[in-house]
Amino acid sequence: MxxxxxxxxxxxxxxxxxxxxxxxxxxxxxxxDHALCAEPMWKLERAQVFYEPDVASWxxxxxxxxxxxxxxxxxxxxxxxxxxxxxxxxWRVRVVEFPITPYLQWEMHVLAQRARAGSPCRVVSAARVAxxxxxxxxxxxxxxxxxxxxxxxxxxxxxxxxITDPLVVGPCLRAVxxxxxxxxxxxxxxxxxxxxxxxxxxxxxxxxxxxxxxHRTEEFRV
Numbered sequence: 001m002x003x004x005x006x007x008x009x010x011x012x013x014x015x016x017x018x019x020x021x022x023x024x025x026x027x028x029x030x031x032x033d034h035a036l037c038a039e040p041m042w043k044l045e046r047a048q049v050f051y052e053p054d055v056a057s058w059x060x061x062x063x064x065x066x067x068x069x070x071x072x073x074x075x076x077x078x079x080x081x082x083x084x085x086x087x088x089x090x091w092r093v094r095v096v097e098f099p100i101t102p103y104l105q106w107e108m109h110v111l112a113q114r115a116r117a118g119s120p121c122r123v124v125s126a127a128r129v130a131x132x133x134x135x136x137x138x139x140x141x142x143x144x145x146x147x148x149x150x151x152x153x154x155x156x157x158x159x160x161x162x163i164t165d166p167l168v169v170g171p172c173l174r175a176v177x178x179x180x181x182x183x184x185x186x187x188x189x190x191x192x193x194x195x196x197x198x199x200x201x202x203x204x205x206x207x208x209x210x211x212x213x214x215h216r217t218e219e220f221r222v
Contacts, residue, residue: 009171013136016168019160026147026160031212032143034087042176043092046135048101050155051209061106062068062207066199080117090114093179094186098191102156102200112190122183129179143170148217154209184195 021029044148052058057072081144096104111121129135130156144166150158201210 004128008132009175010132010135010138013138013163013172014134016161016165018163019146020159020161021147022105022159026149026157028142029162030126030139030147032161033145036073037088037141038089039142040089041138042138043090043091044095044135044138044140044172044176044179046095046137046217047151047155048097049103050107050151053156053210055110057110058106061102062209062210064202069106070109073113077117078111080114080119084118090119091180092119092219093176093183094121094123095126096123096189097126101200103160105200106115107203108186108194110120111186115186120180121186122180123186123189124179124183127183132175138172138176140169140173140176143173145169146172156209166192171186171204173197 056074057069060066060069060072091110092114094107100108100215115121137149137151138146139149144164146163146169147160148163149160177191
């Protein structure tokens with residue numbers, strides 16, 4: 001367990017040396033490293049809002065079509081199961097704040113579907129990680145390879161930094177594993193906190209950023 005008062009392993013990420021990658025370079029590196037990965041990959045997600053225009057279900061949610069969005073999430077089941085039959089699973093720690101944002105409400109349905117397909121996720125509260133803030137968004141492949149995933153002000157993908165210093169990566173990997181061990185299974189959280197919610201309210205302000213992402217194409221991402 002990560003004790004309060006102990007050194008914060010995530011603080012070193014922000015000053016660590018790394019290779020800066022734009023979006024295509026990051027996605028290519030991610031895909032290459034995931035294909036070669038023999039151990040489970042770990043993800044740490046902290047932000048409560050992301051923009052995911054490559055996902056049809058997300059776009060339906062943003063258009064106000066919640067039933068259609070959920071139907072599209074259901075259709076992810078078979079492609080996800082096929083994907084994780086040939087790739088190592090992604091083990092994810094998802095930090096959650098209340099009240100639940102529209103994005104997070106949508107993502108929790110997706111994460112539950114991913115968990116059923118073999119990609120485990122556990123939920124930890126924002127209060128639990130308060131002493132570790134600010135948390136980076138991380139993808140960790142091994143004790144000596146991870147990416148800090150970067151985003152723009154809307155939560156749209158902005159590329160990443162490839163970090164290979166084991167003195168930085170190793171402690172982050174141990175910390176993410178410990179948070180995962182403490183967390184609540186996403187399926188239990190989803191059933192209790194997410195499934196009963198009314199449809200999310202998508203505002204004009206949220207939609208205002210969408211034209212900036214009009215160039216994106218449909219693409220499956222893990």
